Amino acid sequence: MPEKPTEEIESVAIRFTGDSGDGMQLTGTKFTESTALAGNDLATLPDYPAEIRAPTGTLAGVSGFQIHFSSHDIRTPADHPDVLVSFNPAALRANVEDVRPGGMVILNIDAFTEKALTRAGYTEDPLPALRDRFQLVEIPFTKLNRAALADLDLRSRDADRSKNFFALGMLYWLYNRPMEPTLRWLEGKFKGDVLEANARVLKAGHAFGETTETLPRSFVIPRAKIAPGHYRNITGNTALAWGIVAASQVFDQEVFLGAYPITPASEVLHEVSRYRHFGVKTFQAEDEIAAISSAIGASFAGSLGVCTTSGPGLVLKQEALGLAIMAELPLVVVNVQRAGPSTGMPTKVEQADLLNALYGRNSDSPVPVIAAATAGDCFGTTLEAFRLAVKYMTPVVMLSDSYLANSAEPWQIPDVASLGQERAPFATDPESFQPYSRDPETLARPWATPGTAGLEHRIGGLAKQDGTGNVSYDAKNNAHMHALRHEKVARIANEIPPTEVLGPDRGELLVVGWGSTQGAILSACIEAREDGQNVSNIHLRYLNPLPPDLGEVLARFDKVLVPELNLGQLSLLIRSQFLIDAKSLSKVEGQPFLVEELRAEIDAMLGLET
Amino acid sequence: MPEKPTEEIESVAIRFTGDSGDGMQLTGTKFTESTALAGNDLATLPDYPAEIRAPTGTLAGVSGFQIHFSSHDIRTPADHPDVLVSFNPAALRANVEDVRPGGMVILNIDAFTEKALTRAGYTEDPLPALRDRFQLVEIPFTKLNRAALADLDLRSRDADRSKNFFALGMLYWLYNRPMEPTLRWLEGKFKGDVLEANARVLKAGHAFGETTETLPRSFVIPRAKIAPGHYRNITGNTALAWGIVAASQVFDQEVFLGAYPITPASEVLHEVSRYRHFGVKTFQAEDEIAAISSAIGASFAGSLGVCTTSGPGLVLKQEALGLAIMAELPLVVVNVQRAGPSTGMPTKVEQADLLNALYGRNSDSPVPVIAAATAGDCFGTTLEAFRLAVKYMTPVVMLSDSYLANSAEPWQIPDVASLGQERAPFATDPESFQPYSRDPETLARPWATPGTAGLEHRIGGLAKQDGTGNVSYDAKNNAHMHALRHEKVARIANEIPPTEVLGPDRGELLVVGWGSTQGAILSACIEAREDGQNVSNIHLRYLNPLPPDLGEVLARFDKVLVPELNLGQLSLLIRSQFLIDAKSLSKVEGQPFLVEELRAEIDAMLGLET
Amino acid sequence: MAQAVQITQKDFSSDQDVRWCPGCGDYSILANVQRVMPELGVRRENFVFVSGIGCSSRFPYYMNTYGFHTIHGRAPSIATGIKCARPELSVWVVTGDGDGMSIGGNHLLHTIRRNVDIQILLFNNRVYGLTKGQYSPTSRVGMNTKSSPEGSIDYPIQPLAFALGAGATFVARTVDVDAPHLQETLRRAHEHRGTAFVEILQNCHVFNDDEWIEVEDRKQRIDAGMKVVDGAPLVYGSEGARRGIRIEDGVPSVIELADGQDPVAAGVAVHRERYETPAYAFALASLARPEFPLPTGVFRAIENPSYEALLSAQVASARVQRGKGDLEALLSSGDTWTVEA
Amino acid sequence: MAQAVQITQKDFSSDQDVRWCPGCGDYSILANVQRVMPELGVRRENFVFVSGIGCSSRFPYYMNTYGFHTIHGRAPSIATGIKCARPELSVWVVTGDGDGMSIGGNHLLHTIRRNVDIQILLFNNRVYGLTKGQYSPTSRVGMNTKSSPEGSIDYPIQPLAFALGAGATFVARTVDVDAPHLQETLRRAHEHRGTAFVEILQNCHVFNDDEWIEVEDRKQRIDAGMKVVDGAPLVYGSEGARRGIRIEDGVPSVIELADGQDPVAAGVAVHRERYETPAYAFALASLARPEFPLPTGVFRAIENPSYEALLSAQVASARVQRGKGDLEALLSSGDTWTVEA
C-alpha cells in the first residue's frame, strides 16, 4: 500500500461531539495536548450540557469540544468548525449547522439507527440532504472498535467505551499529530486490560486512517511561530487556581481560600485544595456568606484571604464585602461569571456582573475591579489582584467567566523569579500606632494582626474615625472617609500602564473590550485592518479605576464600539465618565462572540454594507 | 399683672435637645401636633443618637427634634433653628453652633453643673461667651418642675421625668399653641398620679411663661394658606406602612409582609403588624433572605407580597430578587435607605442605594425603581409600587430613606375613593394557558395561582422559554428573554406623566433631584428664583425607567446640577443615558442638605460669587 | 370537571423529561410520591412542590402540580410564604443535604421551629450531586472528593438530630428504594399538622454510590436497620441474632436478645411517637452505624398548632374584635384637622 | 516587656466608654470576662473577640484585645477564618439570641458541627435589644412586642438543644449575675479544645426585664434552677423541698425526695459531661420551666480533634509527604513543551 499524500494547510478547527457519556471532553483534551506538542498555536472551547444529566441520545445531553489550531496566531476556537466529529444523531443535529459550508462531517454511522434518529428529533434520515452540503465521512466506529478488541475478554459495553479513542487515533493520522503523549498518559492512568484496550484502539484508529480509502490524504499544519519559551496548555480555572497558589509563594504568606461550590467556579476550589503543601488552606464553607466571612477573618489574622464564586454567589457575598471595604482589609474576591439572571444558564457564558461588582453593595463602597482576558491571563490577573489588595489594604474583585474557565490555550510558563517577591508590610511598632493611619502614597492603613503585642485594636463595620479607627458619627469625618475610600481606589490608576492601542492610534473607529472577548475582538479587528478598514482596538484589564489615559485615547477616535456579553455595562461606565456616544454591541445568548458578528458590526459602524 | 404683648412673625424653627432619656422626641411630637392643629405649615426632623445607648450627659447620648413652622409653605426643617432648647450641657454643645446668630437659646440651667459641663467636654463655662452671640434664656426647669409636683408623693427621680412637659407648656405659651391636644393625649395615655403630674406641669409651664419676666412677649404665627382638606401629621414610615395596608383595600387582596427588623425600617413592620384585621399578614423572618423569600412565596400563591428593609438588608435580598425577576412575579421591595457603607451610621441619612437597586444582582436583571419625595408621599409611592408590580408582573423597588422615615409633615388625608379600585387579573382559563404568554401592551405574563384547576405549571430561576416557561438553554431564546425583561420595564415609561419643570421651562440651570432632598431643593430654587436667578428644577419619582421626556427637558438647559446624598448615583445614570455634563453635588455626612448649601452651589454654577 | 374522574399516579407526571442519572435514587422517590398523591384526598391543583437547587431540587419539574424551583437553600422560606398566604394548599418542600443542610440550614431551622404546616423531604445522598461531587454537611469524615482530596475533616450533621434540636413536631426517616415504607411515611407526613420533616436516604449512583447500601439492600438491612413502630419495642436483627435498644439516663445501648426473650422485660425501650419531650426521639436520632442499627420510621409526631393556623387565627380574631379594616377610619385616626376652603 | 508584669482585669478594659443601658446584664458579663482573662495564661495580644451586630455584639469594643465587630450573624464564620489562619490565637465570639440564633443560625450550626476551637458566648436576653425590642427566636410564645402586638406565634428555640443537635462537643449555660458560676464556666470553655458553646442568660432591662429573674434571684433560683456538676446527681430545691431528675427511656421526670433520701437510689440520674452520645445532654437541655428546673453548668464536654487542628495537620502531612510546595515544579508539571528561539 503506497503512502497516502499529505496536504499542507494553515489552520483547521475540529469539533468533537457526542453524548455526555461518549468522552468528548477527554478526546478533545488529548487531541489538544498532541497539537500543542506538535507546535501549533491553538484555542479550545468545551461545551458541556447544562447541570442536568439528560437522557442519552437527546439533544439536551450533547457534549462538545472544539479545537482550533494553526501555523499562525490563534485567538478564538473559530466561529465555524471545518470538521465535525459526531458520535450520534443528536450530536449531529445540535452541531451540523455550525460547520463551514463544504466542511468535513465524520460520523459514527453505527449510531445512526432509526431509534436514535427519532430520539434526536429527526423525522427523516438527514444524511442524504447533508451529503450535498458537506463532505460526509461515515465510519462504523463502534464495529471497528469492537473488532480491534475482539480477543480481549471485555463485555461489549466496556469495549464500546473506548470507541472515542479509536476515532482519536484516526484523527491523529488525519492531521499528523503525535500519538506518544496520549499513549504516555494512558500508561500513567490505566493498567492491565483497560490500558491495553485503549492503547490498542488508538493505534488501530491510526492504522485505519492510514488504510481506509474513505480518507484519501492526510494534512500537515506546520509549526507556528511562537515566542520561544516553555509552554503548557492551561484552562482559565487552572490558571486562576495556580495564581492563588502562587500568591502564597510570591508573598511568602499563607493563603486562605474560603469557597462554596458553584458552577463554573468549583474547579478552582478543587484545584487549590490539592496544594496544602504550599501553605494554602482551603475551607469549603456552608454558603457564600460564610466563605467570604472566613476569608475576611483570615485576612484580619494575617493570611492572604481569597474567595471564589460565580454570579449568584457574588451577590450573596456583597454585604460582607462591604465590611471588608469599611475595615480596609486585603481580600481577593474572584467571580467566574456565568449567564443569568437568577440561576439562568449556569454552564453558559456572560460577562454581566461588572456593574454588580461595582455597585452591588449598600451605599458608595468603592472596590477595585480587574478582569482576565484569556485563560492563561487568569494567572497573572489573580496575582495582580493580590498585589493590589495588599498594597492598598483593600478588597479587590477579580472577574473571569465560564468561557475562560473551561477553554484552554497554550500558555508560556512564567519564570518564577519574574513573578517578584513581595512582602506584606505588617505593622509591628506600638510607638504611635493607629489602626487607621495612612500611607501617604497609597492611603493604605497598617495591617496589624492579632498576636502582635501592643497593637491591640478593634475594627468593625460602623463608621470610623480616620486615624484612631474609633466609631464616629461625625458628619465631616464621614464625608472625609467616603472621599478617602474613593480616593484610595482612584490612586490605583497611577500604576496602570499606558493603554495599548492596536492599529492606528487615532482614526475612525475604536473597539473597546474587556475580559474573555479579547480573542474574538482581536481577530475581528486584525482581519478588518487586513481588509484595509480604519479600526483600532484596546482591551481593558482595569475596570475600576479605569486607565487614566482612557479618556484621551477615546477622544482620538470618531466612533467607539463596546462589544460585551451583557446589555452594555462597560459601555454605561464609559458613556457616563467620558460623555462620548460609545455604542454597545451586546450578546446575551450564553455563547461567546463570533468573529463574524463583530466584523459585521464594525462594517456597519464604518458605513460599509455587509 | 397685665397681659404680655404678642408679636406676629412668619415662621420659626425650634430644636429641642437633651439626653436620650429626657424625652425630646415626645416633646417635639407633641409640639408638632399642636402646631398642626394651629393651622401652620410645618416640617420636622428628629435626630436620635445612633443605635448605641450612650452614658447620660455625653455628646453621644444627645437626642434632638427640630420643628419648623410657618404661615407660608414649609419644605424643610430649616438649616438653622431660631430657637434651641437644651436640657443639658452636652445637648447645648452638640447643637448651639447650628443656631442662627442672635437666636434664642433656652437652657435648663439646673443641669449646668460643673460635673455635667465636664462630662459634655466643656473645659470652661460656655455661657458667658454664648451670651454675646445668642439670646440666652436660663430657666431652672428641674427646680420649677419639682416645685409644681411638691405635694404629690413622687420620688424626685420620677418627678424629674416630666420636666420636658414643663418646658413644653412654657413653649406653648411662647408660641401661642393650644394645650388641649396634648392634654387629651395625656388623658388617653396615663392614669392617676402620672396623668396628674404631667398635666399639672404642662399647665404650670404655660403659667410660668405667662408670668416670668424672662420672656417679655409671646409670638403669633398666623395660619398658613393650605389647600383645603382634611389633614394629619405623618412620618414617612407611617405613611409607608399605611400604603401597604391600603394596598390590601385598593386591590381587595391579602397583603403579606415579610420583614426582618432593621433601623430605620423596623417601624414599618411594627405599624403594619397592627392591622391584621385589614387582611394583612406580617411575618418576622429569621433574616432578610427569608423575608423576601416568604414574600415571593406569598406572591406566587396570589397575595400581594412585600418586604421592607434598609441598605444591608437590600443587599442580602438581591439574589432572591433576581429569582422574582426571572419568575416574573409581582413583589414590592421597600428600602428605607441609611448611611453606609457596611453598617455605617444606621440612624443617619443617605440616598446611596440607587445603583444597588438597579445593579445589585448577577447579570442584567432589570427592575423598576421609584422613590418617595416627602414623608406623606411615601403613602402614594408605595401604592404606585404595588400597582406597577401587579400590572407588569414584576418586582418593584421602592426607595425611602431615614430622613423621610422619621420626619413628619402635615399630610392631606386622601379620599379613599380616589385611590381607585384595582383588581389583579388572575388567570383562570385553562384553555390555551401558557405560564409565560404575554399581555401585548405590558408584556406581563399571567398570574396563575395554585389552587386554580387546569393551570398547574412550574416556574423557577433557570432560563425559561418564552410562552411555555419551560427550562431552555436556547441561545436565541435567551437573548429574546433578556430583551423582553428589559422592554417590560422600559414600557413603564409610557405611563410616566410629563416631567413638571418648576421655574422657566428652558434656561441656564436645571436642578434635578430625587427622593427626600425635594424639600431642600425646592426651597433653594424658589429662593434663588425670588432673587432673580435663572434656575429651574425637576424632581424624579421614577428612577427606572427614567421619564421618557427627560432627555428633552435636560436639553433645554445650559447646565444641569444633580444634588444627591451620595457620591453621584443619579448623576451617573443621567450622564450615561443623555451624554450631558450633569454636575453632581454630593453630600455624605449622614445629614440632609441645607438650603444654603444648595444655594451656594447654584450660585457657583451661575457664576455668582457667594 | 376533570376532578370528577379518579386521578391516578399518571396524572402527577408532568410533560418534562426526567433528567437524573440512570441509577439515581431520585427516580424511585419520584415514582412513590406520584403513587401516594392520589390517595391523599387533595385536589391536584392544591398541591405545590417547592425546591431549591440540586439534583433533588429538580423534582417539581416532574410533578404535574404547581411547582417552584427556586434558589439554593431558600425553599423552606418560599414555602412558608405560600402556606401563610394560602393555608388550604398542600405544600411540599423537596431539598437535598446540600440545599437544605448547608446553605439552607437556617431556613430549615426556623421553618421547623415555627411548625409551618408543610412537608419537607430531605433527599440525603451525603454529597453535592449537581455540582459534581463535593462533600456535603452529611458526608462522613475522611470522604475523598474533589474538594477534599485528602479527606473531609468536617464532622457530619445528623439531619434528624438537627430537626429535633429545632423543636420539630414530626420527624421520620425512610429509604429511597423501600417503596411501601416510603409511601407510608409520606402518608404520615401529609397527615401531620405542622412541619413534617422526612429524611429520605437516597443513593447518588454517580458520586457516592452505595452510601446507604446497608439499609437499601433487603438482606443487610435486617441487621443494619431498625424500623420503629409506635408502641412496639426497639428491636431488630435476623433470627438468632435479635437485638434491642435500651436507653438508660438518656444513654442508648444495644442488648442481645436470646431466642424468644421478651424484649421489654429485658429492658428494651418501647417506641412512642408522642412523648412531649423531644429527648427520646433525639436518642433515637443519635443512633449511628456501625455501633447501632440505623432506625427508620416515624420518630416523633406530636400536635401543636401550626404557624399559619395561628397567623390566620390572629387575622380572624382581629376581624372579630375590630371589624374588617376600614381604611378611611385608619387614615383619619388620631389627631387630624380640617382646613376649610 | 509589658507582658513581664502580671496583667490584671484592668488591662482588659479598652479606652472606649461602655454604652449599654443602665441595668443591662451585659455589664456584669463584661466585668467577669475581664476578670477571668488574666487567669487563662494567654498573652493579651493573642486574644481576639469577634462579634456580629446587637447590643451584646458591642462587646469587643470594650475589651483591650484584638477585636472585630462585624456584620449581623456572621461572627462565627469570621472567627473560623481567624482560627484556621492562626490556630495559636484564643478566639472568642460574642453573639446575641438575634445575631446568633436568628440571622446567624446557619453559621453557628456549621461552626459548632466542625468543632472549630473557639469559645462562643451567646447572650440570651430573649429579645432584639439594639433594634428596640422585637421578639427574637428565643422569645416565649405570646410575647407582646412592637412586631408582635397580638403576641408572638413563633415557638422559641432552645439554644443548647440546637447546639447539641449540631453535634456540639461542649455546651454550658450560666447566668449574667452569678459571678463565680459565670467565671468558672468561662474557664471551662477556654480549657475545652473544640467549639465551646455557652449560653449566658442575660437581662435586657429595657425591653425584656426580669425574663430570667427565676435564676438570677438568689432565692428563687434554689427551686427554679439546677446547677449540674459532673458526677453528682441531678438534684435541686430548698431544704424540705428537694427534688431530683430521673430520665427513663430518654424521658425526664421530676422526683420528690424525702429528707435525707439518697437521690441515686431513688432513681435520680447522675450528671456526666462525657457521655459519647449527646442524647443525655439533650435531655437536660430540653428541661424547661415551669415543669422542670432550669439547669445551669456544663452539660457536655467531650474531646474530638478540632477543625483547625485537622486542617493544619493536613498542611503539615502534605509537607512531609510532598515537601514544601515548589511553584516552579507545579507550573511545569504534566505535559509541557519548549519552543526554541
Ligand SMILES: Cc1ncc(C[n+]2csc(CCOP(=O)(O)OP(=O)(O)O)c2C)c(N)n1
Ligand atoms: C447561591 C448558590 N450557591 C451555589 C450554588 C451551586 N449549587 C447548586 S446545587 C448545590 C449543592 C446541591 O447539593 P444537594 O442539595 O445535596 O443536592 P443533590 O444534587 O445532591 O441532590 C450547589 C452547591 C447555587 N446554585 N447557588
Ligand SMILES: Cc1ncc(C[n+]2csc(CCOP(=O)(O)OP(=O)(O)O)c2C)c(N)n1
Ligand atoms: C443585615 C442586617 N439585618 C438587620 C440588622 C438590624 N439588627 C441589628 S442587631 C439586631 C438584633 C439584635 O438582637 P440580639 O442579637 O439578640 O442582640 P441584643 O441587642 O439583644 O444584645 C438586628 C435585627 C442589621 N444590623 N443587619
Ligand code: SF4
Ligand atoms: S449526580 Fe447523583 S444525585 Fe444527581 S442525578 Fe446523578 S445519581 Fe442522582
Ligand code: SF4
Ligand atoms: S437594650 Fe437591653 S440588651 Fe441592649 S443595652 Fe439596653 S438593657 Fe442591654
Ligand SMILES: [Mg+2]
Ligand atoms: Mg446531596
Ligand SMILES: [Mg+2]
Ligand atoms: Mg437579644
